[in-house]
Amino acid sequence: MIKDFLKINDLSKSYKDSHEEIKVLKKLSLTLSDNKIVALLGPSGSGKSTLLHMLALLDKPDSGNIFFNQVDLANLDDKKKTIYRRDQVSVVYQNNNLISDLTALENVAIANVAKTEDVQNANVLANKILKEFGLNDKINKYPHQLSGGEQQRVAIARAVINNPKLIFADEPTGNLDHKNSDIIINFLIKLKQPGRLIFIATHNRELANKLDLRLTLVNGNVTIES
Amino acid sequence: MIKASELLIVKRYLKPKRKEGILKVISIFSFLGIGLGVATLIIVMSVMNGFRTDLISKLLLFQPHILVYQFDDYENNKKKIKDTLENNQIKLTNINLSYQIQSLIISKDINKGSMVRALQKENFFSDKLISKNIIDGDIKKFGNNYISIGSNLSESLGVWVGDKITILSTSKETTPFGNVPKQYTFKIGSVFKTGIYEFDNNYIIIDISSSQDFLSKQLTNRNIEVRLQNPDQSNLAKKILEKNKFNAFSWIDNNKTFYDALLVERNVMFIILTLIIIVAAFNIISGLTILVKNKTKEIAILKTIGFTSFSINKIFFLTGSAIGLAGTLFGVILGVLFSYNIESIRIFLSTVLRIEIFPAEIYFLSRMPSEIHIPTILFISSIALLITFFSSIVPSIKASKINPIQSLKYD
Numbered sequence: 001m002i003k004d005f006l007k008i009n010d011l012s013k014s015y016k017d018s019h020e021e022i023k024v025l026k027k028l029s030l031t032l033s034d035n036k037i038v039a040l041l042g043p044s045g046s047g048k049s050t051l052l053h054m055l056a057l058l059d060k061p062d063s064g065n066i067f068f069n070q071v072d073l074a075n076l077d078d079k080k081k082t083i084y085r086r087d088q089v090s091v092v093y094q095n096n097n098l099i100s101d102l103t104a105l106e107n108v109a110i111a112n113v114a115k116t117e118d119v120q121n122a123n124v125l126a127n128k129i130l131k132e133f134g135l136n137d138k139i140n141k142y143p144h145q146l147s148g149g150e151q152q153r154v155a156i157a158r159a160v161i162n163n164p165k166l167i168f169a170d171e172p173t174g175n176l177d178h179k180n181s182d183i184i185i186n187f188l189i190k191l192k193q194p195g196r197l198i199f200i201a202t203h204n205r206e207l208a209n210k211l212d213l214r215l216t217l218v219n220g221n222v223t224i225e226s
Numbered sequence: 227m228i229k230a231s232e233l234l235i236v237k238r239y240l241k242p243k244r245k246e247g248i249l250k251v252i253s254i255f256s257f258l259g260i261g262l263g264v265a266t267l268i269i270v271m272s273v274m275n276g277f278r279t280d281l282i283s284k285l286l287l288f289q290p291h292i293l294v295y296q297f298d299d300y301e302n303n304k305k306k307i308k309d310t311l312e313n314n315q316i317k318l319t320n321i322n323l324s325y326q327i328q329s330l331i332i333s334k335d336i337n338k339g340s341m342v343r344a345l346q347k348e349n350f351f352s353d354k355l356i357s358k359n360i361i362d363g364d365i366k367k368f369g370n371n372y373i374s375i376g377s378n379l380s381e382s383l384g385v386w387v388g389d390k391i392t393i394l395s396t397s398k399e400t401t402p403f404g405n406v407p408k409q410y411t412f413k414i415g416s417v418f419k420t421g422i423y424e425f426d427n428n429y430i431i432i433d434i435s436s437s438q439d440f441l442s443k444q445l446t447n448r449n450i451e452v453r454l455q456n457p458d459q460s461n462l463a464k465k466i467l468e469k470n471k472f473n474a475f476s477w478i479d480n481n482k483t484f485y486d487a488l489l490v491e492r493n494v495m496f497i498i499l500t501l502i503i504i505v506a507a508f509n510i511i512s513g514l515t516i517l518v519k520n521k522t523k524e525i526a527i528l529k530t531i532g533f534t535s536f537s538i539n540k541i542f543f544l545t546g547s548a549i550g551l552a553g554t555l556f557g558v559i560l561g562v563l564f565s566y567n568i569e570s571i572r573i574f575l576s577t578v579l580r581i582e583i584f585p586a587e588i589y590f591l592s593r594m595p596s597e598i599h600i601p602t603i604l605f606i607s608s609i610a611l612l613i614t615f616f617s618s619i620v621p622s623i624k625a626s627k628i629n630p631i632q633s634l635k636y637d
Contacts, residue, residue: 058530059631079534086532093634099524101238111531113231158531 005034011064026220035194039208040201042217048201052168090159094174097155098143105139108158149180167198252513257553259506264557267499272565276595287355290451317455322349330394333383363387367415369433376426377419397443507617514621526630539626550614568596
C-alpha cells in the first residue's frame with residue numbers, strides 16, 4: 001500500500017460571479033492511499049466536480065499543491081500534463097461521455113489509440129473489455145442506439161482501457177434508475193486494485209456507504225469518514 | 227505527421243455513419259462549390275488559352291516571329307543568326323530574306339498607296355497563308371514580272387489576273403525634265419484572299435530574284451524574317467540577337483497593345499473566377515464552425531482522454547482541407563473533361579437548345595477553341611488548395627481553444 005498515493009495541500013479555488021467571489025475550496029488538505037474507492041459527498045455547488053477536475057488537471061487551483069506518487073503536479077509542463085491525463089487518469093461523467101460518431105467499440109478504443117496510436121491492438125483490447133462489461137452484442141452500436149446504463153458501462157470500459165491509476169467518476173449514476181445504478185457501482189467497485197484510487201462523486205448516501213471512505217465537502221473543507 | 231487517433235476522428239467527421247443532417251449538406255455544398263469553382267476556372271482558362279493560340283497563330287501566319295533589319299551581307303548574317311539562336315536552344319523553322327516597301331500603285335484608272343512585299347520564290351510557294359488562299363489565277367505564275375495581289379486591293383484598283391499594274395519606286399531617275407520616280411510594270415499572276423483585312427487590302431507580293439533592279443535601291447527596307455518552333459520564345463530570341471549586335475524586333479513588339487490586352491484579359495478573368503473559389507471556401511468556414519459548435523462537448527471529452535490542443539487543431543484543419551482537396555480534385559477532373567470535349571458539348575447544347583452557341587461568323591473560328599495547360603491547372607489547384615487550407619485554420623484554432631471544463635459544465 002502506498003500511504004501518500006495522492007496528497008492535497010492547502011488547495012483553494014474560487015470563481016468570480018458577476019457580483020461576488022465564490023470560494024469553492026478553502027485550503028483543503030488531504031492524504032489518501034491507493035487500493036481504495038472513495039465517495040465524494042456534498043450538496044450541489046460544494047465543489048465536488050471542481051476538486052475532481054483539479055485532480056484530473058483539467059482545471060487549475062488558485063493556490064495549493066497536488067502530489068501524485070510524490071510528484072507535484074503543478075510542476076508539470078503542458079505536454080506532461082496531457083500525458084498524465086492520458087496515461088494516469090480517467091474521468092467518467094454523469095452523461096454525454098461518448099463520442100456520437102464512434103461506435104461503442106471505437107469509443108472505448110479511442111482512449112488507447114490516443115496513447116499507443118495502434119488502432120488494431122486498441123480494438124482487440126476494447127473488444128475484450130466490452131465483453132467483460134457484458135456488452136459483446138453492442139460493440140458496433142452508436143451511443144444513440146444504447147440505453148443510459150449501457151452508455152455509462154461503455155464510458156467505464158473506456159475509463160479502464162489504459163489501466164489508469166486514478167479514476168474520477170462525477171455522479172456516474174445521476175441519470176440512471178436504481179437497477180442500472182447498482183450495476184454501474186458494482187462495475188466501479190470491481191475496478192478497485194492496488195496502485196489505483198477511485199473517486200465517485202455522488203449525492204446518494206446509500207451508495208456512498210458501500211465504499212471504503214466518505215469525504216464530505218462542506219463550506220470548502222472536507223471531513224473524512226471511514 | 228498525422229496520428230492514427232486523429233485520422234480516426236477525421237474519417238468519421240468526413241463520412242459520418244449516422245445521419246448528421248445539416249453538416250452533411252454543408253460538407254457536400256463545400257465540396258461542390260470548390261469543385262465547380264476550380265472546374266470553371268480551368269474551363270475558362272483553357273478556352274482563353276485556345277482562343278489566344280488561335281488568334282496568335284492567325285496573326286503569325288502573316289507576320290514573322292523575329293525581324294532583323296539593317297544588315298549588310300544576307301547569307302553571312304543568315305548563318306550567324308541561325309547559329310546564335312540554335313546555340314541558345316531556340317529552334318528555327320524558317321529563315322528568309324524579304325523586303326517591305328511602301329509604294330504607289332498605278333492601274334488603268336486608279337492610284338493607290340500600298341505595301342510591296344518581296345519574297346524569294348520558294349518562300350512564296352511554301353507560305354501557307356498565301357498558297358492555301360489563292361482565289362484566282364495560278365500560284366506558279368510568280369516571278370519573271372508576275373506578281374500576286376490581295377483580293378481587296380485588286381478590286382479597289384479594278385485589276386484582275388492578266389492585267390498590268392505599275393509600281394512607283396521611291397528611287398529616282400534623271401530625265402530631261404528633272405528627277406522623277408522610277409516606274410516598274412508587273413503583270414498579275416494570282417489573287418489571294420486570306421481573310422486578314424490588312425493583308426488582303428494593302429499587299430502586293432513580288433519575287434526578289436526577278437525584281438533586282440526595283441529592289442536594288444531598297445536596301446533600307448530589306449529584312450531577315452525568322453520563324454521559330456515556339457513563337458513564345460520570340461522575346462528571348464530578340465534579346466539574344468540584340469546582344470549579338472543585330473537590330474531586331476519581335477512579333478510581340480509589333481502587336482504590343484493586342485498582346486497586352488490578351489494578357490490583361492486573361493489575368494482579370496483569373497482573378498474574377500478565383501473569387502468563386504473564395505466564396506465556396508466560405509462554405510468550408512461555416513461548415514467547420516458549425517461542426518466545432520456541434521462537437522464542443524466531444525472535443526472536451528477528447529481532451530480529457532489525452533488529445534492535445536494541437537491534435538484537436540489538426541483534426542479540424544484536416545477535415546476542412548480534405549473537403550478542399552476532394553473538391554479541387556473533382557474540379558480538375560470535371561474541368562479537364564469539359565475542356566477536352568467542349569466542342570462536342572457546344573454542338574450538343576446547340577442542338578438541344580436550338581440556338582447557335584459561339585457562331586463562327588461572329589468569332590471567325592470554325593470550332594470552340596480550348597487548350598489545356600498543365601502548369602495552369604497546377605497553378606489553379608494550388609490556389610484552390612491554399613484558399614481551403616486558410617479557410618480551415620480559423621475554425622480549427624477555435625476548436626483547439628475549447629476549455630473542456632466550460633464545455634462539460636454548460637452542456
